[in-house]
Amino acid sequence: MIEVISGSNPASAFVNMFVDPTNRWFLLYIVCSFSAAFVVFVLRARRDREILKGGLFRYLFPKEVYFHRSAVADYWFFCINKISFALAFAALVGVMAGIEKLSFDLLKSVASPPELPAPPWLAMLITTMAWALLMDFGLWVGHLLLHKIPVLWEFHKIHHSAEVLTPLTAGRVHPVDDALTLAFGGVLGGFALAACRFAFGAKALMFGIFNINFLLALFYIFGFHLRHSHIWLPYKGLLGKIFISPAHHQVHHSVAERHWDKNLGFIFAIWDWMFGTLYPVDVHEEFSFGMNGREEAEYHSVLAMYLLPFIKSWRRMRPIERGRPLDRFPKTGVET
Numbered sequence: 001m002i003e004v005i006s007g008s009n010p011a012s013a014f015v016n017m018f019v020d021p022t023n024r025w026f027l028l029y030i031v032c033s034f035s036a037a038f039v040v041f042v043l044r045a046r047r048d049r050e051i052l053k054g055g056l057f058r059y060l061f062p063k064e065v066y067f068h069r070s071a072v073a074d075y076w077f078f079c080i081n082k083i084s085f086a087l088a089f090a091a092l093v094g095v096m097a098g099i100e101k102l103s104f105d106l107l108k109s110v111a112s113p114p115e116l117p118a119p120p121w122l123a124m125l126i127t128t129m130a131w132a133l134l135m136d137f138g139l140w141v142g143h144l145l146l147h148k149i150p151v152l153w154e155f156h157k158i159h160h161s162a163e164v165l166t167p168l169t170a171g172r173v174h175p176v177d178d179a180l181t182l183a184f185g186g187v188l189g190g191f192a193l194a195a196c197r198f199a200f201g202a203k204a205l206m207f208g209i210f211n212i213n214f215l216l217a218l219f220y221i222f223g224f225h226l227r228h229s230h231i232w233l234p235y236k237g238l239l240g241k242i243f244i245s246p247a248h249h250q251v252h253h254s255v256a257e258r259h260w261d262k263n264l265g266f267i268f269a270i271w272d273w274m275f276g277t278l279y280p281v282d283v284h285e286e287f288s289f290g291m292n293g294r295e296e297a298e299y300h301s302v303l304a305m306y307l308l309p310f311i312k313s314w315r316r317m318r319p320i321e322r323g324r325p326l327d328r329f330p331k332t333g334v335e336t
């Protein structure tokens with residue numbers, strides 16, 4: 001699951017996010033990301049004396065990023081949203097866990113389990129890979145729909161309205177957007193586990209560290225939080241066709257039209273590669289973060305982030321608007 005929330009009341013659920021290794025906000029994952037950022041600083045400072053002169057702290061936390069109106073809105077939204085919806089999402093995670101049982105019962109009703117004679121290590125390897133791949137594909141499909149269906153795009157706009165990226169921008173997500181993504185990832189991940197249990201029986205175990213899937217933990221450890229930052233960390237060549245690097249996701253946040261609807265992946269880049277939405281990051285292009293260069297500022301308050309998607313999606317559905325071409329991405333000529 002992309003985010004597991006623990007705790008019996010909103011306040012403890014909020015605090016537990018940072019000490020729970022199954023949660024992406026686990027402090028160690030944040031520390032690992034900034035350790036990766038330190039390595040990037042050392043490598044860049046060797047070639048650029050200006051960066052060296054500015055120092056590590058200014059490189060990691062530039063005030064024009066961390067005090068930007070967009071970033072301040074992120075901080076408020078993160079706290080209010082996580083505290084308000086933590087328990088709701090904990091319940092949703094529970095519902096998603098039921099999908100595995102439902103899928104397993106469904107499979108058993110159409111065929112008897114084959115009990116494949118695979119050695120335990122192979123059954124574990126396949127289960128671990130199958131869950132990570134299918135859960136990730138579910139997230140990719142959910143993300144694609146958020147971009148391609150105009151009403152859903154109105155909810156996803158909140159995330160893309162960020163004009164600067166800080167790790168907390170990952171929490172700049174409308175609850176409707178979060179629920180949809182969680183549902184797609186949860187359903188496909190649950191189905192993968194059910195299919196493996198059907199095929200291998202009790203041997204269908206996931207290999208994990210910190211109580212979560214090994215591949216997901218590695219993804220969190222290797223710079224996950226830099227995807228929402230100004231620090232450019234690309235995976236190039238074949239590696240960049242298999243895994244989404246922080247730089248890939250930064251391109252996803254670009255205001256430049258050539259980058260729109262690209263790099264939709266979470267862990268794996270293979271879905272974008274297969275379906276033609278991968279934008280390689282082998283070359284470091286100059287671009288600004290945002291949505292279309294026109295609407296971003298409207299979303300820099302907590303109230304606007306919650307309400308504007310409902311107002312704008314309602315406007316899209318009004319009869320008077322029907323038949324008109326939908327300006328999902330109004331052209332503004334902000335190509336950078």
Ligand SMILES: [Zn+2]
Nearest residue numbers: 143147156252
């Ligand atoms: Zn997106």
Ligand SMILES: [Zn+2]
Nearest residue numbers: 159228249253
């Ligand atoms: Zn993002």
